[in-house]
Amino acid sequence: MKNIDREEELLNINGGASLTSSFLNAISNCIDSLLELGRSLGSALRRSMSGRMC
Secondary structure: OOOHHHHHHHHHOOOOOOOOOOHHHHHHHHHHHHHHHHHHHHHHHHHHHHOOOO
């Protein structure tokens, strides 16, 4: 009898990893930041190689 109760309790457990909109938004913002950092570094490298520094 105890095993049946325990199995029912295990089946009723909810939770765990789920994708929420705030999590997806945070991932999107992180990717955008990394892309912008790459663009900035690339343009700084290009300017220093061509000798057109401010």
